[in-house]
Amino acid sequence: MRSPALKTLTLAGGALAATAAPASAASPLHPGLTTDEAGLAPLVHIAKTPLVTRDVALARKVARVEGQRLDTDYQRTARSWSLTKLKRHHRHLTRELRAARRDRAHARAEASSASSASPRLEAIAACESGGDPATDTGNGFYGKYQFTLATWQAVGGSGNPAQASEAEQDRRAAMLMARAGPGQWPVCGR
Structure with a gap:
């Protein structure tokens, strides 16, 4: 209506x-x-x-x-x-x-694309630092894989590993794993 x-x-x-x-x-x-x-x-x-x-x-x-x-x-x-x-x-x-x-x-x-690490390296990183690439606890170990500065430099890294990109840390950890095996991470590499 x-x-x-x-x-x-x-x-x-x-x-x-x-x-x-x-x-x-x-x-x-x-x-x-x-x-x-x-x-x-x-x-x-x-x-x-x-x-x-x-x-x-x-x-x-x-x-x-x-x-x-x-x-x-x-x-x-x-x-x-x-x-x-x-x-x-x-x-x-x-x-x-x-x-x-x-x-x-x-x-x-x-x-x-952030992480190109193998599942084994990812497990090591999760154990070492919770997978955080910026980990710097002040105990002489740095980054996702808790590198020492000497180990980081031995695989071609420069500067502080915790300040490097996650992709670079993955690459360097893969190089270290290929050279020395999982023994570089005595607790988490088992």
Whole structure:
């Protein structure tokens, strides 16, 4: 049933426009609103519902990719926004989702290429330093494989092993393992 106050109603690209007859009296359904406002409120709600649903779904995806959870009041907040703000926020979330996915893919690529050590060397590193390449406990042993400075230099390393990249530490540990075997790590090399 159409409101007698409305002459034309269009929904174009998410923007709701109405041409209304003069509203001099208050609406009988909504005492505080004029006939124009009372007639448009339900229509605006209906027009916003798919945009809110789309926004909430996209926000949930962004949160999932970033390893977070969507706030429970998010949908209620999104319902209070205007149609223009919903459209603008959707564009923002789309860009944010792309960036989060790109960052996650980059982090995965880094993680997979970070360590090139054999499973045996990885087990030794886990035992020696918890696998942390920056370990410097101050006891004369440094890095992921707890090299002494003399051993590090013997396999071609320079400087402090704890300041070298993980890939370089893996390479030097593999060289040491090939030359002297696992005996270089008396406890963890067993």
